Amino acid sequence: MHKIFSLLFLSVWIMASCSSSGNDNSSTQDSTAVEGAVAEGPQQWITYEGEAGSKHIVLVSGDEEYRSEEAMPLLAKILNEQHGFTCTVLFAQDPEIPGTVKPDYNFNVPGLEHLGKADLMISFLRFRNLPDDQMNHIDQYLKSGKPVMGLRTATHAFDVKDSTSNWFHYGWNYAGQKEEWHGGFGRLVLGETWIAHHGHHRHESARGITAPGAEGHAILNGIADGSIWAPSDVYRVRLPLPGDSKPLVLGQVIKRAAEYDENDPLYGMRDTDTEVVTENRDGENPNEPLMPIAWVKSYQLPGGQLGRAFTTTTGAATDLLNEGVRRMIVNASYWLLDKEVPTEASVAIPEDYNPTAFFFTEKGYWEGKDLKIEDIK
Numbered sequence: 001m002h003k004i005f006s007l008l009f010l011s012v013w014i015m016a017s018c019s020s021s022g023n024d025n026s027s028t029q030d031s032t033a034v035e036g037a038v039a040e041g042p043q044q045w046i047t048y049e050g051e052a053g054s055k056h057i058v059l060v061s062g063d064e065e066y067r068s069e070e071a072m073p074l075l076a077k078i079l080n081e082q083h084g085f086t087c088t089v090l091f092a093q094d095p096e097i098p099g100t101v102k103p104d105y106n107f108n109v110p111g112l113e114h115l116g117k118a119d120l121m122i123s124f125l126r127f128r129n130l131p132d133d134q135m136n137h138i139d140q141y142l143k144s145g146k147p148v149m150g151l152r153t154a155t156h157a158f159d160v161k162d163s164t165s166n167w168f169h170y171g172w173n174y175a176g177q178k179e180e181w182h183g184g185f186g187r188l189v190l191g192e193t194w195i196a197h198h199g200h201h202r203h204e205s206a207r208g209i210t211a212p213g214a215e216g217h218a219i220l221n222g223i224a225d226g227s228i229w230a231p232s233d234v235y236r237v238r239l240p241l242p243g244d245s246k247p248l249v250l251g252q253v254i255k256r257a258a259e260y261d262e263n264d265p266l267y268g269m270r271d272t273d274t275e276v277v278t279e280n281r282d283g284e285n286p287n288e289p290l291m292p293i294a295w296v297k298s299y300q301l302p303g304g305q306l307g308r309a310f311t312t313t314t315g316a317a318t319d320l321l322n323e324g325v326r327r328m329i330v331n332a333s334y335w336l337l338d339k340e341v342p343t344e345a346s347v348a349i350p351e352d353y354n355p356t357a358f359f360f361t362e363k364g365y366w367e368g369k370d371l372k373i374e375d376i377k
Helices: 002-034 068-081 112-117 132-143 152-156 184-190 323-336 365-369
Strands: 045-048 056-062 086-090 120-125 148-151 204-210 228-230 246-255 291-299 307-312
Touching: 045 068, 056 068, 056 112, 068 086, 068 120, 068 323, 086 112, 112 132, 120 152, 120 323, 148 152, 148 184, 148 323, 152 184, 152 307, 184 291, 184 307, 204 291, 204 323, 228 246, 228 291, 228 323, 291 323, 307 323
Parallel strands: 056 086, 056 120, 120 148, 148 307
Antiparallel strands: 045 086, 204 228, 204 246, 246 291, 291 307
8 A cells, every 4th residue: 555655646746847847948938039039940039138127128120211120239239238228129020931131021020029028119110010919919018008119110110901900090091980090000109100201312311409498308318409410311290299299309401412322321411411401392491390300298099008108200220320319219218218317328339330221122132131130249
């Protein structure tokens, strides 16, 4: 009888040990997933681990023109290495070739489940139409009222053409029965959707001027008036911006002094350009009135919690050559996280940072580039 009980005890102990071992393996897999591996597949995102207990920022890239796949890793490294934040960068990918950046594939951004534990989302998406499970992560994050930052094309992050989709109202040009969603995610959350280029794209740049009443705002700490410069140009917005939107920076449309050069990443524009455009191709003065290029506002999805957002229509990879643009984005990250904003935040970049010009790629460009996420440093 004693032997029978011993055998039974041994059997129970073995089963419990196997169960415990299984839990340990699950924990290891979860940890690996945070580093960008999906089961046994290639790396699909990048996580830069911050200081113990640091806030977690998820940077979501996915645009076909302004090189968010270059801009977002640079911003993540600045926020991580110089400010201690944990940063995860997500990329657009074709599910047939996971682990390879494919900005012109509009239907897949793996890793959005990280938003479940994120403290801040920075979006640099353009005209995406994501599957239900991925959109649900975004929707749940926004309903929680957590802070959001939108860069450049984030004002028109989604393009959902199917009127039967659960996410049709997120589309940039939504004008359906949900009146509060008119203009989609961009208008409701960030303050504006896609309207137009306000300057002559690739020929006229944006010079940032402090908006009246924004003097002393923490997001502008360490940024001299006029020091923000973005070759990506000024976006047109409807004035006034909605709700409690507060413009921080206005964008002067600046004429290019040198000749146009399509082989130059800045197309001949320079931060030393000073001539303000007084008449555009339509015979109008694009600097009367000046368009906001950075603002803050609160947002609240129907049925969700109140949150706050920062939007800038700058942010292209080439815009990040400008110290003022970088510092504004870093300052806004602190402000959105309700942390004290440094008086002059460190925003140094590597000497070898050579961003690609903004342009729409031709078919086959990304297949030829074959940019692997595991190779992004």
